[in-house]
Amino acid sequence: MSQTQERKQIAILGAGISGLSTAYHLQKAGHSVLLLETSQRCGGAIQTSTSEGYLIEHGPNSLMISDQRLLDLIQEVGIDSEIVHANPAANKRFIIKGGKLQALPTSPLNAIVNPLFSLKAKLRLLREPFTSKRDPKGGTESFADFVRRRLGPEFLEKAAGPFVSGIYAGDPNRLATRYAFPRLWALEQEHGSLVKGMLKKKKLQKQGKGDPNKLPKPILCSFRNGMQSLPDALKEALEEDTIKYGCEFGSISQNPETKRWSLNWRTSAGATGMGTFDHLIISAPSHKLDELELSDQLQDAISKVTQIHYPPVTSMLLGFKKDQIKHPLDGFGMLNSLSEKSKMLGAIFSSTIFPDRAPQDCVSINVMLGGARTPEHANMSDSAMQASVMDELRRLLGIEGNPVFSNFIRWEKAIPQLNLGYGTILKQIEQTERDYPGLHLTGNYRGGISVGDCILNGMTLSEKITFQTP
Ligand SMILES: Cc1cc2nc3c(=O)[nH]c(=O)nc-3n(C[C@H](O)[C@H](O)[C@H](O)COP(=O)(O)OP(=O)(O)OC[C@H]3O[C@@H](n4cnc5c(N)ncnc54)[C@H](O)[C@@H]3O)c2cc1C
Structure with missing residues (x-):
């Protein structure tokens, strides 16, 4: 001092x-x-527990490190050697559309070739840099309006909307872009376009003129013991x-x-x-x-x-023998498209992302229910919740039989909206x-x-x- x-x-x-x-x-x-x-x-x-060889994350499953100061802190407090990096397979994310899993685009460029979007939606995405900057409601535009205006309704339905469930368990019609997604809001304000803004930022970063703490590539990780x-x-x-x-x-x-x-x-x-x-x-x-x-x-x-408002969320961890599941679970997890009628908000393929999250011959899937759009789903009894989710998981992932392990964590007030x-x-x-x-x-x-x-x-x-x- x-x-x-x-x-x-x-x-x-x-x-x-x-x-x-x-x-x-x-x-x-x-x-x-x-x-x-x-x-x-x-x-x-943030709370981790273990049971019958499964690692249970009550809250966050992972940490995204995009700032050097976070890495420095982890080193200072002596747990850098415990970092476990996410499996590269976790770059792939699925969305549930029409009762089926479809892979999400992995980059804005990939969205153009990805079969998930119609030709009309792709042409709409290409127009983004030419869409004029406008915040018609003086900084109080909802995220749904913002995405519809800049990227089109299909992108909201199949990509941005599910992403909102994954982060906030929120309702894109109610979340305020300026506060819930300040970086996106700032891209439009400063550069008039999300695509132009991202490209400009990348260029500045390459020239060493960007944020000095920003890592070249964000690191998705957890720790050996959670x-x-x-x-x-x-x-x-x-x-x-x-x-x-x-x-x-x-x-x-x-x-x-x-x-x-x-x-x-x-x-x-x-x-x-x-x-x-x-x-x-x-x-x-x-x-x-x-x-x-x-x-x-x-x-x-x-x-x-x-x-x-903090809506309720229930986090249900299900364990299966590997040979019960046809799907390779080769991704981070799956999220519902906005119009999908489902009891789940989405699910994380926990044992794919990080090693040692389930016994050796087993896998674990962390299903989330509730949130701002469907709070009532978080409040079902354990047995009703498991039964209705299993109906969906059987269809989506080709699961036979019942889970060999289940655990329920209930957050009455989960995430601020x-x-x-x-x-x-x-x-x-x-x-x-x-x-x-x-x-x-x-x-x-x-x-x-x-x-x-x-x-x-x-x-x-x-x-x-x-x-x-x-
Ligand atoms: C289910 C779930 C999944 C999530 N997944 C992710 C994820 O994958 N990645 C990610 O980055 N983030 C995730 N988050 C968000 C992230 O975990 C939280 O935003 C973050 O941990 C909140 O930290 P906090 O210290 O602000 O609040 P909290 O963690 O809520 O801590 C507040 C503390 O204050 C204490 N307290 C309450 N009242 C009082 C009082 N009157 N006096 C003193 N103490 C009090 C509480 O007991 C608690 O210990 C998730 C959150 C939840 C709930």
Whole structure:
């Protein structure tokens, strides 16, 4: 820490990957950090368990690394040797259309020759660079409207729509392009076209004038023992006793003169604690904010933030003997086209992507159900869910008999939907942070839902606090 930088006292609520990354980078910058978590573990949505030789990812199955700083962090916390790269076969993705699997294009150029799209759709794709830049609704255009306008309705139905299910379990008619897909939105704003923008960015990157942290090729990976290794390694890299588990909080308040934050807590082990802090970072999911004892005024100030919708998702892992399945499972997985009537959102061919995810003579398939468009599918009983999904899997993959293993993980509130209207919510967050100095609201509902984005956002927040003038 340089002489001009001051060591600050910081409390962070929530030890998911956002809170852990923020805590790690703040400690590295020399600050005093306390990380307070309501549950008995760290990692939040990232959780791995094993059963009968199967590796079960409760939340994220993989990590996409496209930024050098993520690789550096993984090395710093000592788990670079545990990285497992995705099988190159995972580049292939299937979509379900008319009850059949069809391979998705692997690149914009491949979309032109891929039989998935009609000639009309291909001609429409070729027109993209000549489609004029327009955001008819002033930055509040839905993703479905954006894709229809730039790439045509068929591309929405067969590629972009399924992609939205895979990332957000979301509804493309409700997600706001500007906030849910900021990089795509920026391509149009800055270059007038997605294709032109991508080509320009590639060229700049080649000339060494692009983002210095961007890797030449993104790396899709996990860790030998699953994704939980990442939060575990961050936890180990923190100073001893940084994290307190099983916390319940009393009232949280800010001293109007000193602007310092006071909070007190009791852990499930019966220990009590209290402290005052220069900064209070809340990295709990936004729907948990109204459970905190904040002043009425502060609770009002963030009232819209607590209303961000998180639809339910159930993640069902099914195991089969290899000889039960005709399909080679030679891809990342399969997603439904928008108009497909299916109980599933899609499925990941887990044991194809990473080794040692199933016993030697078996394979595992991770089926996702629910999401913003079909939340009711996440709430079926285990037996009804398995039976209806098996009907579909038998037809799609040529499966004989029943699974030899099944496991169900239910997320009542899975993934925040950055829907139309999110711009107003973001303004409320920014205004609240101005009105309450030292308060920071962070987490996957702000700045990207991927694990990589959450880590990078933690890094950025740490820099902001470190270099902020008092
Ligand atoms: C089913 C599923 C699949 C996913 N798949 C992928 C994927 O393949 N790739 C990818 O990159 N991303 C994926 N994601 C998204 C990614 O995992 C999450 O966006 C990310 O892990 C969220 O991290 P977070 O720290 O912001 O929030 P969380 O993980 O939700 O952590 C928040 C933490 O805050 C704690 N908490 C709650 N209330 C309080 C409170 N009042 N005080 C203190 N602590 C509190 C919680 O217990 C939790 O530990 C997936 C998510 C889900 C649910």
